[in-house]
Amino acid sequence: MMKKLLIANRGEIACRVMRTAHKLGVATVAVYSEADADAPHVRLADEAVLLGPAPARDSYLKADLILAAAKKTGADAIHPGYGFLSENADFARACAKAGVTFVGPSPEAIEAMGLKDRAKSLMEKAGVPVTPGYHGTEQDPDHLKTQADLIGYPVLIKAVAGGGGKGMRKVEASDAFLEALESCKREAASSFGDDRVLIEKFISSPRHIEVQVFGDSRGRVVHFFERDCSLQRRHQKVIEEAPAPGMTPNVRAAMCSAAVRAAQAVDYVGAGTVEFIVDGSGPLREDGFYFMEMNTRLQVEHPVTEAVTGTDLVELQLRVASGGSVPQQDQISLSGWAMEARLYAEDPATGFLPSIGPLDYLDLPDTDLANGVRTDSGVRQGGEVSLHYDPMIAKLITFAETREDAIDRLVDVLDTQVRVYPVKTNAGFLRRALTHADFRAGEVDTRFIDARLEELAPKSPPAFSYIAAALRLTDGAGAFATSTDPWSVRDGFRTNSDAVIELGFQAEEARLSVSLKRDKAQLTAQIGDQGYALTDLCLTGSQVHACLDGRTVSARVELRGRGVLVACQGETHLIELYNPAALADALEAGGAIKAPMPGKVLSVPVKAGDAVKKGQTLAVLEAMKMEHALAAPRDGVVESVGASEGSQVGDGAVLVTLADE
Template sequence: MFSSLLIANRGEIARRIIRTARRMGLRTIALATEADRTWPHWREADEAVFIGEGPAADSYLSIEKILRAAAETGAEAIHPGYGFLSENARFAEACREAGLVFVGPPAAAIRAMGSKAEAKALMQRAGVPVVPGYHGERQDADFLREKAYETGYPVLIKAISGGGGRGMRLVGKAKDFDAALASARREAESAFGDPRVLVERYVTAPRHIEMQVFADRHGNVVHLFERDCSVQRRHQKVLEEAPAPGMSPELRAAMGEAAVKAAAAVGYEGAGTVEFIADGAGGLKPDGFFFMEMNTRLQVEHPVTEEVTGLDLVEWQLRVAAGEKLPMAQEEIPLSGHAIEARLYAEDPSAGFAPGTGAIVAADFPAGEGIRVDSGVEKGTFISPFYDSMVAKVIATGPTRAAALARLTGALADTRLAGPRTNQGFLLQILRTPEFAAGGVDTGFVEEKGDALTARPDLAPLAWDLVAEEVMRRAPPGDPVSPWSRSDAFEISGLERRLSVHCAIDGVGRDVPLVWRSGRPVSPDGAQSEEIDGLGSIEAGGAVYLLKDGHQAVLSFPDPLDRSLAEVAGENVVLAPMHGRIARLAVEEGAAVEAGDLLFTLEAMKMEHSVTAPAAGRVAGLLAREGDQVEEQAEIMRIEPAREGEPSDSGNAVASEPF
């Protein structure tokens, strides 16, 4: 066994690997960038090396910088984590050429499975069922459009390289194919440096079920059972569980055999995940699943497998990389209980899942029987726009699925996260639906439920009592500058005083009337909503963060003479809904646009976000260029609204709700 390990990743991933490596007595070396200064992963390692300012292309994706860090620190092995370069064959080769142990599969296996098209062809030869479609090398748009027609709509356009839903588009009609193809190619090029795609049939009731596999260099290959990852949005996993609801012993055996065949076909070594799409219509069947792809790394959702098997998969990775045999044979691997994982992201589901940035002002996670939290953040951690916006994974385990679900629901409800908005309330909504409780939802579940899952409740009506308390705390009676110490001719025997307080809820200013009664300020009617129960609050940075059922609102007391950027800009300016890079300007100066027309696409966290016009108008000025890195609320373009009597062929606005 090697004695030192460099982790070529960050955040929750690095912390997870450090935990196991330290238990095994290894010296750990972390990487970090200037954007990671507030993140805990590099402080928890025995040593840390800073390798750049922030953008991944100049840091965590720089093979040269990572190898230099390994040489400077005397690292003997490199663990790539499960992102960035973890599925990069060139990186695996470079590590081994430098005399370093690469904790992952051989470069040849990464290459074989890194191309979805080549992987599907290989699986067909190995006797593994694949989804019908076109998986070849021809990439001209006319040819791919023809293949989509032959396959039959709906179809999926998928990036040949990479994963995580990036470069993937569902196309329901032929008329939408060209635009979807162009968008998928741009996103694939940005995320993976490879714009090539494949086209395949879309299974109408798809269940996403994957098998965890492990192989060693001695010819042993096993699977560690399945995970159900069907709860997704934009093809990115939201919840994962093991075992899969409705899984029969026959299907588990068939899928496990196919997964082992897939790993053996490429001479695999280490941890991998073979992903299948199963036709969920009428229940899961042994002949109703198809190979999608193989991820040649450990997955984000591996904790649910660890919880139901009792095994440490990172330890298995390290032992296999050191040349040891697999610790167990197939028949020795246990399967007990049920585990469900929820991914907590800094994002706003009510604004199209726009990723959030900013400082975490509170990060209190639950503990207790059957609860595990793998987190990359703590209080004070700054979420930057350069990386994935995941902040934590909450995993619950129980003897039954119902017990695990109840524990996870309770744990998420008890989680206190404040700062950037998160998807915590969205996750709770999913867990509480009868459909998820019954088990077996397909990948269209989130889209079908729509606003029922993503709507954000208005917490402003619950804030008025807190306004009174805040005014009381900030300016107590008796203080000569307190508004409650003021007297005027309109008082009735000094028993009642009225005051209008200027405050803001989520940046929207308003005046709140308060009345002094019985020694304290209250709202004019003295009423308090019953919904105030369960409302938590955290004070930070001069603001009060209101937390209820996984949702957040921010109460602040701005100077009434100040005006927000949106107010200064006026309705004729289109603002960036988040920090990111302008991937495409879809309009030119002077162009007329209709409501709903695409204005520009913004790339943030390696995903594209469309900003459209909700009303008619004409582009009066472009204030940014393609490729520009822009801040949240930055001015992108000016729009002149259509005047009465003019054709309704021009407009402005942002698709994402401004803060």
């Protein structure tokens, strides 16, 4: 076993690797950028070395600085985590040249699987089924368009060196191909330094099922069964689970055997994931899956596999890197069901734009494996979400005997143990996905989110958030008053009529009033035209529980300024007493298209005087490793353009202004 391990990464994966290393008695070294000087992974490590400025290209992607840190601290091994340099063959070679163990596969295996076109050819030779498509070297746009026309639409354009959904575009028709190709190549060049692409037939009702494989230096390759990662948005995974819904023993055997053959084809050593695109138009079939790619590293979603197999995959990585062996296949068993939800700093109400800034409030569940709950996170309350890195706040993992119980446990975690503010998150979106009838029935494919986006990403806080705020501000409309003095009870009492309290609230752009009406023991709430019957009320400190129209609901409430900070059904909102002046200011700003975060302007395809339609792209911003198209909120005429292509802009910068209607 190595003596000292340097983790060439940051955030939750760095913390996760360190925990296992410490369990094994291995000393750890963190590396960090100036933006991460006080980050949890730096605090957790035995030693830490500053790499450089905040941008990853000046810190976490600088192989020479990382190797210098290993030499300075005497680290004899480097774990790359995922992302950054984890699939960089040159970095793996540099580690070997420096006499440092690279915790991962050989440079040759990384190269073989790192380029999708080459990997497809290898898989065909190994007898692994591959998706029909064009994997050639000719990159002329007209040639690529011709190939796409021959394959038949819809097709996927995919970066040869891509991953994580970047450099990928679905094209529905021939006349949209060249524009999508240009955008795909631009993003691929920015993310991977390589703009080459391949083209694949888009599988209808596709599911994304992957197999965890592991190889050792003795030539043995085993699998740890499958994971289903079909719930995706913009080709990035959102909720993962193990095992896959609807999996049969025969299909599992076929798929896992294909994954093992794929790894054996490149003499694979270490942890890897073979990803398949699966025809989900009906029951899973032995001939209905196709090789998509192999990730030559640990995956973000590895905790669900650990939960259902009882294996610490990082520990196995470290043991294999130190010359150890993987277990025999018959020693690996599958038990129970695990779910993982990725909690991102992003706002579903604004098209999932990343949300950056300070984490004034950050409550996450404690890891409690005995009760089937695990949290992997690399941020802390008082820290911040930076524009320079991936916006993931935490991975929330639950484990139970059945799929239904694992879902229920994860929903309960989101309901009762998650609060993040003022950064916005996708927690409420995750909860709505988990509770959707189709998801609970196991009817999942990669189109699940897009097909139900309006249901999953509503633009206003849950109704009970407003009711809970009203109950907190009025002490439950007198339902919990203990005073014998009727004049001190805030219950809306009046002679000859029912007791009524009405409050006007606003949260973000939503504005409404809540009327609380108490008639003897019955309390009702009115929001617009909708009435709610409240029973079994319990208001204790910061918690509000009630039965709302027969459904048990709860919220965490805290007085703050002119309103109440409410965490309810996975979402955290500041529900403030209505301020008409603030609403007027918001309406006046309606014609300004502002940058939702700092970033680089990639294009502004309009000019002053242009007539534009609602939904038309007015500017494209690059931030947090992704392109974000900013659309016109209404029909109108461009009054002015405030940014140029290539310019860097700050949060709130006005990019385009529409003339008043």
